[in-house]
Amino acid sequence: MHPPRPERSHFGIRARLLTLLLPGVLALLALDSWNDYRALRAIVEDAYDQSMLEPVNALGNSLSLAADGSIRVNTPFSVQAMFEATRPQHKYLYVGLTPLPDGPAGNTRSASEITLLGVPDLPRPPMQPGDNGPFVWYDAVYRDHPVRVVALHRTAIDGQARPYRVLIQAAEGTGPRLQAQADSLRQELLRDARMVGLVVLLVWLGVTWSLHPLERLRKSLLQSKGSDLKPLDTHGVPHEVAPLVDAVNQHIASYRDLLDRQSQFLADASHQLRTPLAIMLTQAGVALREQDPEQVRETLRAIVAQISRSRRLCEQLLSLAHASDTTSPADAPGVVDLNTVARDVVLQYLTLAHEKNQDLGWIDAREAPATTQVAAEGTPDDAFPPSSPAPVVPVLATGPELHEAIANLVHNAIVYTPSGGHITVMVSTRDGMALAEVHDDGPGIAMARRAEVFERFRQASRSAGKGPHGAGLGLSIARAYARRNGGDIELADIAAPGAGAGSGTTGLRAILRLPLAAGRQG
DSSP states (O other): OOOOOOOOOSOOHHHHHHHHHHHHHHHHHHHHHHHHHHHHHHHHHHHHHHHHHHHHHHHHHTEEEOTTSOEEESSHHHHHHHHHHSSOTTEEEEEEEEEOOBTTTTBOOOOOOEEEEEOTTSOOOSSOOOTTOSEEEEEEEETTEEEEEEEEEEEEEOTTSOEEEEEEEEEEESHHHHHHHHHHHHHHHHHHHHHHHHHHHHHHHHHHHHHHHHHHHHHHHHHSOTTOOOOOOOTTOOTTTHHHHHHHHHHHHHHHHHHHHHHHHHHHHHHHHHHHHHHHHHHHHHHHHOOOHHHHHHHHHHHHHHHHHHHHHHHHHHHHHHHHOOSSOOOOOEEEEHHHHHHHHHHHHHHHHHHTTOEEEEEOTTTTTSOEEEOTTOOOTTSSOOOOSSOSSEEEEOHHHHHHHHHHHHHHHHHHSOTTOEEEEEEEEETTEEEEEEEEOSOOOOGGGTTGGGSTTOOOOOTTOOSOOOOSOHHHHHHHHHHHTTOEEEEEOOOOTTOOTTOSOSOEEEEEEEEBOTTSOO
């Protein structure tokens, strides 16, 4: 059954970049296009307005007096033809005269306007020329069409010295200039659309090009075999992604190391279990062929003893697998009294020490340096004072794992200490650390071998080279549990008068060190 595929975000890098870039690019392009459009619109308006000034100026300059003294327009048709030569749609001219008051007495003549040229019903200017010049520009509607109109006011005197106000107008439909503005706006929008398309294309190609090394890594991972755990090649990987690839390589290295250790563990465990199974198979064959009931019972007792050793080996293998498992979460640690845990371990192994005629002693942390001994012959009622409500030596650890670590140290001491020997377990504090020590007066371990005895299936044979040997897992399990709870185990000599350090002949001290829980350090 395949594991469920994790949900993937469809909002990829390309979409993220475009989401970040496009609003800003569009806003900038919109602002730039609006400014360009306004500037171009002003240019178009000015160009069209300037073209309308030419016929107005020409008509103003063509005013003259006729033979009868009246005001007339010279060459009106040529001016009109010039005005209508370009863009003739909805273009109009007008020249009209309005008599002004005559004489100092204020005598007035008729104020009716005289049309000299063009259409007389063009919309009149809303105001008189002011400080901006003699021209007045305005927009109007003429014959149901919007027009742009320019008006010029002048004063003229006829041949009889009568004053007239001259109104010259030129009107042009706004269609051509609006069309020019629309064409300009359309060109601006097309240019902006091309710019946006180019930005999207560059982002797409840039992300694709940047992610190409990752695609190469993905293909190499898919093509690699499960057992071929090689680190990923970081060649060509962008430096922003390099930390991720390094982390993946570290994970691959740790996983490869885990697989190697598991493979070695299985190989060693198979080897350790194959020997007792072969022995039991041989013993069972002997029992089947044996005719003497007493010999059969003796063989069965040997098989039972072998089964007992095999069972302990299996239990140790399970404990070692649990202590060395870094992939599964450990139980939540709590404040544990190291003094109580060590005391319980001593009580547990009193019977085993009694069977080997060994003196298993206990030094309570509250009584150090005084020693309360528990002899092999019995257990006094007052040998272990009742536990106090508050922890004596508090450590932050998992209680069962701490118990297993100390138990393996005590069991190892019982196995290698000869009959009549002494084993002492004590708990103390020093320099912010909690110490649980197991002392024995056995042959000890040579200094050169103290590092390797913590390896799996390395039997902790003492310097004398005598005595029974286990599977070589006790110290490995103890150290694994110690490190799992933030501590460690070290081996040292028990100093004796005249004996040099590291001689390996003065017994052995197995020391479990753990940090004191907060509030008890110092």
